[in-house]
Amino acid sequence: MALSVTILGSNSALPISDRYPTAQILRVSERFFLIDCGEGTQMQLRRNKINFSKINQIFLSHLHGDHVFGLMGLISTFGLLGRRKALTIHAHSDLKNLLKPHLDYFCADLPYQIVFKDLNYDEPTVIYEDKKVVVLSFPLSHRIPTCGFLIKEKAKQPNIRKEAIERYQLSVPEIVAIKNGQEFIGEDGLPVDSSELLTPAPKPCSYAFCSDTRYYRRVIPIIKEVDLLYHEATFLHELKDLAKRTSHTTAKQAATIARDANVGQLLLGHFSSRYRDLKPFEEEARSVFDNAILVNDNMTIEVKR
Amino acid sequence: MALSVTILGSNSALPISDRYPTAQILRVSERFFLIDCGEGTQMQLRRNKINFSKINQIFLSHLHGDHVFGLMGLISTFGLLGRRKALTIHAHSDLKNLLKPHLDYFCADLPYQIVFKDLNYDEPTVIYEDKKVVVLSFPLSHRIPTCGFLIKEKAKQPNIRKEAIERYQLSVPEIVAIKNGQEFIGEDGLPVDSSELLTPAPKPCSYAFCSDTRYYRRVIPIIKEVDLLYHEATFLHELKDLAKRTSHTTAKQAATIARDANVGQLLLGHFSSRYRDLKPFEEEARSVFDNAILVNDNMTIEVKR
Numbered sequence: 268m269a270l271s272v273t274i275l276g277s278n279s280a281l282p283i284s285d286r287y288p289t290a291q292i293l294r295v296s297e298r299f300f301l302i303d304c305g306e307g308t309q310m311q312l313r314r315n316k317i318n319f320s321k322i323n324q325i326f327l328s329h330l331h332g333d334h335v336f337g338l339m340g341l342i343s344t345f346g347l348l349g350r351r352k353a354l355t356i357h358a359h360s361d362l363k364n365l366l367k368p369h370l371d372y373f374c375a376d377l378p379y380q381i382v383f384k385d386l387n388y389d390e391p392t393v394i395y396e397d398k399k400v401v402v403l404s405f406p407l408s409h410r411i412p413t414c415g416f417l418i419k420e421k422a423k424q425p426n427i428r429k430e431a432i433e434r435y436q437l438s439v440p441e442i443v444a445i446k447n448g449q450e451f452i453g454e455d456g457l458p459v460d461s462s463e464l465l466t467p468a469p470k471p472c473s474y475a476f477c478s479d480t481r482y483y484r485r486v487i488p489i490i491k492e493v494d495l496l497y498h499e500a501t502f503l504h505e506l507k508d509l510a511k512r513t514s515h516t517t518a519k520q521a522a523t524i525a526r527d528a529n530v531g532q533l534l535l536g537h538f539s540s541r542y543r544d545l546k547p548f549e550e551e552a553r554s555v556f557d558n559a560i561l562v563n564d565n566m567t568i569e570v571k572r
Numbered sequence: 573m574a575l576s577v578t579i580l581g582s583n584s585a586l587p588i589s590d591r592y593p594t595a596q597i598l599r600v601s602e603r604f605f606l607i608d609c610g611e612g613t614q615m616q617l618r619r620n621k622i623n624f625s626k627i628n629q630i631f632l633s634h635l636h637g638d639h640v641f642g643l644m645g646l647i648s649t650f651g652l653l654g655r656r657k658a659l660t661i662h663a664h665s666d667l668k669n670l671l672k673p674h675l676d677y678f679c680a681d682l683p684y685q686i687v688f689k690d691l692n693y694d695e696p697t698v699i700y701e702d703k704k705v706v707v708l709s710f711p712l713s714h715r716i717p718t719c720g721f722l723i724k725e726k727a728k729q730p731n732i733r734k735e736a737i738e739r740y741q742l743s744v745p746e747i748v749a750i751k752n753g754q755e756f757i758g759e760d761g762l763p764v765d766s767s768e769l770l771t772p773a774p775k776p777c778s779y780a781f782c783s784d785t786r787y788y789r790r791v792i793p794i795i796k797e798v799d800l801l802y803h804e805a806t807f808l809h810e811l812k813d814l815a816k817r818t819s820h821t822t823a824k825q826a827a828t829i830a831r832d833a834n835v836g837q838l839l840l841g842h843f844s845s846r847y848r849d850l851k852p853f854e855e856e857a858r859s860v861f862d863n864a865i866l867v868n869d870n871m872t873i874e875v876k877r
Contacts, residue, residue: 280648280649280652281649281652281653282614282615282618282645282649283615283618284615284618284619287615288645306611306612306614306615306642306645307611307612307615309587309611310587310588310589310592310611310612313587313588313589314589330677330678331678332644332645332648332678332679333648336644336645336648337611339637339641340587340593340611340637340641343585343637343638343641344585344586344587347585347586348586361677365673365674365677368670368673369670369674372635372666372670373635373636373637373641374637
């Protein structure tokens with residue numbers, strides 16, 4: 268498995284008994300990123316047997332309650348479990364001031380540090396990077412400042428072919444040089460074709476999260492060709508006016524974004540509680556973009572190479 | 573059914589996937605009282621099909637996160653559902669100041685009023701009363717100010733016997749007078765024995781909630797002979813020193829309180845997450861007080877007349 272997303276909550280503002288408010292775990296290159304943190308996130312993490320200590324970065328799209336009310340419980344539980352590693356929360360700059368009095372009151376002896384990083388709502392911004400993964404935030408268009416997130420594996424080096432090592436008796440420095448793109452000269456004094464020496468690197472995997480937002484085509488170049496796109500679909504298209512008024516998206520609009528960004532697969536979530544039967548969401552989306560599915564809580568969607 | 577309690581959450585501070593932090597609904601004489609409000613309370617209310625609009629009084633024993641982190645989500649959801657009726661929250665006086673900035677930020681357009689009432693941690697106090705029910709808070713002994721709650725039906729009037737109405741041709745004013753305890757004089761000029769006129773009123777039902785607290789015998793006269801006692805039992809008695817140090821109770825101690833208060837039934841909850849097998853809690857409690865059960869989330873315990 269190259270990348271996977273586990274849905275901890277898939278409903279919109281009003282949770283129902285089997286759909287919690289928004290939260291998900293994105294797993295890539297052994298990193299576990301928590302995206303949004305609706306009420307009940309810690310219970311859903313338990314239910315999905317996700318090791319709490321693996322979560323070091325939390326990305327909060329916006330400060331509406333259904334995306335953040337699980338945060339205090341999670342922070343407190345991390346403390347009770349004796350966490351020592353710092354926890355970084357990427358969110359709106361208001362969050363720190365809002366949480367401070369609650370942290371002081373409810374979590375006075377927290378044994379670890381919380382690092383608050385402010386999101387940029389003006390333009391796409393790299394907000395996390397390590398040697399294997401990069402995370403960008405990008406502006407969405409909702410009633411309050413809101414960011415989507417793009418999580419990408421970094422491009423990998425090609426692999427050296429075992430036959431080539433044997434045939435040309437390659438040393439370690441030579442292998443490193445070839446993998447870095449340097450030409451290799453054979454005993455006959457001629458350059459060896461790189462395809463004889465290397466197998467191409469696996470394509471890096473990528474994931475984009477777009478919630479909450481109105482139908483917003485500016486995201487298309489940013490999320491172009493991601494393997495997986497999670498996009499909110501609060502309403503069916505017959506309620507497109509309500510969607511516009513409340514700065515949400517319809518299933519058809521989300522599928523249009525997916526089609527025009529040429530993504531691999533579309534995951535729809537953040538459904539309004541008014542709908543009992545969600546089947547029409549899938550039908551509506553698939554009329555525009557075939558590879559669309561509706562997510563459920565506790566579902567894991569994988570990207571395989 | 574005269575009275576029932578529905579367990580929404582039965583674990584201690586660290587929730588596990590099938591045990592949420594503390595919350596419960598006490599139903600008596602068509603009233604629905606919410607006692608404590610741990611994270612996930614609103615989802616558990618949904619799961620138990622409890623009508624949100626019936627909840628007008630919330631009683632919070634103390635301000636530890638596992639007893640209150642569900643409050644913002646619940647308040648917000650009440651607002652999204654268009655609630656108009658005032659909501660009264662009985663809690664420590666700190667709560668109002670803690671919630672105010674969050675209410676302003678996350679629930680700016682709340683369509684109903686929240687009334688904060690401060691609990692008294694010094695002595696038993698009537699905190700709610702209507703024509704059918706009375707609620708008392710009483711001090712427990714925990715690491716921070718904590719109250720237990722006693723919920724009692726008021727004594728009812730005896731019922732008039734149908735045969736007596738016919739035999740003595742009783743008028744409505746006469747019936748009212750007899751039910752109020754006035755003597756009734758028959759045609760022979762002699763008082764009629766009240767047992768010939770009246771059937772005794774059903775015994776009022778009562779419920780007591782004791783969590784969180786160390787082993788605290790001062791509650792015994794207050795909760796004397798309640799039909800149902802919920803008492804925390806965070807630890808088994810082999811960890812009585814840890815229980816004392818953390819101001820919690822063992823199963824054996826909770827059962828001793830139940831026995832000495834001569835309650836009808838003991839419900840044990842608030843188990844530490846360290847225990848996988850809870851059977852020993854029941855065995856330990858029953859060695860002292862036979863009518864003891866362990867609660868589970870989504871369990872309803874009824875008192876029948």
